[in-house]
Amino acid sequence: MVRRSTNVHTRPVVPASVAGVTRNACAYEVGLHLEEMLGHVEGLLSSCPGGCERSCTKCMRHYGNRFLHPRLDRRLGLQLLRYARLGEEPAIAALEQQRKTLAPLARFLELEGWNVKTAGVPLFAAPKAGGAGVAIGTYPALLSTEAAGKRHFLSGTDVVLLPDYLVEQDLPSAYQELLRH
Numbered sequence: 001m002v003r004r005s006t007n008v009h010t011r012p013v014v015p016a017s018v019a020g021v022t023r024n025a026c027a028y029e030v031g032l033h034l035e036e037m038l039g040h041v042e043g044l045l046s047s048c049p050g051g052c053e054r055s056c057t058k059c060m061r062h063y064g065n066r067f068l069h070p071r072l073d074r075r076l077g078l079q080l081l082r083y084a085r086l087g088e089e090p091a092i093a094a095l096e097q098q099r100k101t102l103a104p105l106a107r108f109l110e111l112e113g114w115n116v117k118t119a120g121v122p123l124f125a126a127p128k129a130g131g132a133g134v135a136i137g138t139y140p141a142l143l144s145t146e147a148a149g150k151r152h153f154l155s156g157t158d159v160v161l162l163p164d165y166l167v168e169q170d171l172p173s174a175y176q177e178l179l180r181h
């Protein structure tokens with residue numbers, strides 16, 4: 001049986017070198033588990049067991065973040081994680097995907113008195129009252145406007161590129177952004 005000493009002078013002392021090795025070993029262990037954990041999180045974000053569109057209680061939602069539920073987006077989370085882990089920047093979505101993202105904005109624009117069509121571009125909108133139309137595309141919200149402008153297949157002065165997250169989360173603000181161009 002080991003008897004614990006209460007005397008500070010007889011208490012066992014861990015040599016600094018041993019403490020250092022232990023600390024490094026712990027950091028290594030944490031590193032191993034962190035990688036494992038991040039791998040698990042990436043799997044969860046890329047393929048939610050609940051099959052949700054953006055977030056649900058099977059992936060990102062829990063009681064503690066209940067006030068943020070409407071804003072949680074696992075695709076955005078996945079892009080951020082992959083950038084942090086691998087330095088991988090999110091790609092510009094294909095034309096068809098952008099068209100799908102912009103469909104609610106197209107309906108919004110029609111209600112606001114715009115003519116919209118989608119021939120050859122994700123979305124083309126022109127005011128019914130007349131005036132130049134614009135081609136509209138989306139880009140991953142994690143990219144800066146400048147980076148998106150350089151990579152997007154749409155370019156020119158009659159083009160408006162909008163962050164996908166803005167279009168999905170806040171149509172009136174996306175519309176205001178469009179009017180600013």
Ligand SMILES: [Zn+2]
Nearest residue numbers: 048052056059
């Ligand atoms: Zn989910």
